[in-house]
Amino acid sequence: xxxxxxxxxxxxxxxxxxxxxxxxxxxxxxxxxxxxxxxxxxxxxxxxxxxxxxxxxxxxxxxxxxxxxxxxxxxxxxxxxxxxxxxxxxxxxxxxxxxxxxxxxxxxxxxxxxxxxxxxxxxxxxxxxxxxxxx
Amino acid sequence: xxxxxxxxxxxxxxxxxxxxxxxxxxxxxxxxxxxxxxxxxxxxxxxxxxxxxxxxxxxxxxxxxxxxxxxxxxxxxxxxxxxxxxxxxxxxxxxxxxxxxxxxxxxxxxxxxxxxxxxxxxxxxxxxxxxxxxx
Amino acid sequence: xxxxxxxxxxxxxxxxxxxxxxxxxxxxxxxxxxxxxxxxxxxxxxxxxxxxxxxxxxxxxxxxxxxxxxxxxxxxxxxxxxxxxxxxxxxxxxxxxxxxxxxxxxxxxxxxxxxxxxxxxxxxxxxxxxxxxxx
Amino acid sequence: xxxxxxxxxxxxxxxxxxxxxxxxxxxxxxxxxxxxxxxxxxxxxxxxxxxxxxxxxxxxxxxxxxxxxxxxxxxxxxxxxxxxxxxxxxxxxxxxxxxxxxxxxxxxxxxxxxxxxxxxxxxxxxxxxxxxxxx
Numbered sequence: 001x002x003x004x005x006x007x008x009x010x011x012x013x014x015x016x017x018x019x020x021x022x023x024x025x026x027x028x029x030x031x032x033x034x035x036x037x038x039x040x041x042x043x044x045x046x047x048x049x050x051x052x053x054x055x056x057x058x059x060x061x062x063x064x065x066x067x068x069x070x071x072x073x074x075x076x077x078x079x080x081x082x083x084x085x086x087x088x089x090x091x092x093x094x095x096x097x098x099x100x101x102x103x104x105x106x107x108x109x110x111x112x113x114x115x116x117x118x119x120x121x122x123x124x125x126x127x128x129x130x131x132x133x134x135x
Numbered sequence: 136x137x138x139x140x141x142x143x144x145x146x147x148x149x150x151x152x153x154x155x156x157x158x159x160x161x162x163x164x165x166x167x168x169x170x171x172x173x174x175x176x177x178x179x180x181x182x183x184x185x186x187x188x189x190x191x192x193x194x195x196x197x198x199x200x201x202x203x204x205x206x207x208x209x210x211x212x213x214x215x216x217x218x219x220x221x222x223x224x225x226x227x228x229x230x231x232x233x234x235x236x237x238x239x240x241x242x243x244x245x246x247x248x249x250x251x252x253x254x255x256x257x258x259x260x261x262x263x264x265x266x267x268x269x270x
Numbered sequence: 271x272x273x274x275x276x277x278x279x280x281x282x283x284x285x286x287x288x289x290x291x292x293x294x295x296x297x298x299x300x301x302x303x304x305x306x307x308x309x310x311x312x313x314x315x316x317x318x319x320x321x322x323x324x325x326x327x328x329x330x331x332x333x334x335x336x337x338x339x340x341x342x343x344x345x346x347x348x349x350x351x352x353x354x355x356x357x358x359x360x361x362x363x364x365x366x367x368x369x370x371x372x373x374x375x376x377x378x379x380x381x382x383x384x385x386x387x388x389x390x391x392x393x394x395x396x397x398x399x400x401x402x403x404x405x
Numbered sequence: 406x407x408x409x410x411x412x413x414x415x416x417x418x419x420x421x422x423x424x425x426x427x428x429x430x431x432x433x434x435x436x437x438x439x440x441x442x443x444x445x446x447x448x449x450x451x452x453x454x455x456x457x458x459x460x461x462x463x464x465x466x467x468x469x470x471x472x473x474x475x476x477x478x479x480x481x482x483x484x485x486x487x488x489x490x491x492x493x494x495x496x497x498x499x500x501x502x503x504x505x506x507x508x509x510x511x512x513x514x515x516x517x518x519x520x521x522x523x524x525x526x527x528x529x530x531x532x533x534x535x536x537x538x539x540x
Contacts, residue, residue: 015287023192027159152420294432
């Protein structure tokens with residue numbers, strides 16, 4: 001299992017007139033969590049794309065327990081529980097500064113070879129990077 | 136069962152550098168679908184809020200079958216399959232102009248009494264509005 | 271002078287906790303206004319891009335007179351006052367349903383040849399399309 | 406003169422299909438810059454709102470020199486050049502990691518008393534906080 005943590009400060013633009021973070025914006029927080037997870041492993045999602053691999057999302061599940069509010073410094077915990085194959089699933093838990101669990105999410109992505117536009121297996125390098133966490 | 140349809144033109148701002156609609160923006164399309172569904176029933180979500188009821192989202196599920204692209208005129212089909220109680224679930228299907236099924240989503244919302252900040256049952260008026268569709 | 275009008279319904283996601291449309295989202299409304307203006311002239315911004323021309327924004331000016339609110343059906347009036355050359359400037363005025371003038375904007379874009387990545391003059395076709403409005 | 410600096414990592418959601426940051430999103434970066442500037446002065450924009458003062462934007466000007474790209478770690482320099490009165494103007498300069506100047510912006514905000522909904526002078530505390538920088 002691989003776990004990574006990062007922090008995100010809620011922007012004013014991310015609130016809605018209910019006075020809380022709009023429910024659609026958590027997808028962005030999860031994306032930041034995934035990007036920082038990959039950075040922690042020693043490379044970046046940008047490099048992955050530059051190497052010719054795209055990672056479109058195929059499914060997402062979200063549960064909203066409590067609202068996040070403007071200026072909250074959120075803790076985003078991103079977890080990969082299974083080695084990547086044709087798919088990779090990131091689980092995300094978001095907490096506020098008081099440690100209250102606000103949101104749970106699960107995002108599954110696939111790998112696309114940019115040259116052919118077709119699905120491909122996870123790149124060797126990604127598999128190797130994750131290997132130590134699953135043995 | 137209640138079904139409502141509306142159309143949304145994809146904005147440039149909604150694309151990302153993969154050349155398709157960013158996965159997080161579908162939550163906005165679903166929101167527009169829900170708002171138009173309620174309008175079709177003879178009132179508006181704005182009026183609902185003005186009457187003191189908030190409807191925060193408690194969960195969302197999404198499946199991304201095919202990408203939507205810039206300037207696509209999307210068809211958003213929004214469906215309510217069960218009469219609202221303490222919760223209401225909207226199912227959404229998004230299609231492009233060629234009729235290709237792009238995205239499926241399910242969003243469940245709860246009802247909050249703005250005065251007390253506490254969950255409350257669906258307002259009478261909403262229940263009555265939906266009733267003909269479930270008998 | 272060329273003038274085009276289109277309507278945009280304010281989404282919940284576009285409001286912020288001040289209860290009005292977030293100031294940054296007007297750029298999107300202007301973008302929709304420009305896209306619809308070009309469509310009215312018989313082609314689309316999508317086609318323009320497909321023909322190898324990109325139109326990045328070089329400057330924007332905005333004045334916020336009154337706030338737009340959730341579910342407002344906005345009128346976006348988009349105007350081109352001078353024939354396009356190396357630059358093209360779109361002026362936008364946004365009104366609500368009561369005809370109250372909410373926002374004024376001016377967005378200047380340039381033309382980039384995608385093949386070379388370098389600035390280029392406005393494409394012939396665009397110049398010809400606009401010509402009748404400036405003679 | 407008061408100058409504050411903060412860093413923002415470009416999110417994937419902030420790019421568009423031109424492969425660069427969408428022109429409308431810089432308003433969010435400026436907002437983050439203003440929030441961090443106020444935090445540096447010892448309080449927060451959240452506290453300002455909680456004290457009953459809203460700060461709607463009345464005008465914005467932007468110049469786009471070079472594009473920002475996905476995963477760029479941007480430096481946002483936020484400057485206040487004149488003591489706040491009925492209005493306050495923040496100037497923002499955005500640079501990438503190579504020190505290249507990408508964007509210039511100027512955002513002017515006013516002060517609204519939430520209780521009356523009417524313009525009011527800058528709160529005493531804000532004036533006092535800024536005073537040392539202008540004498």
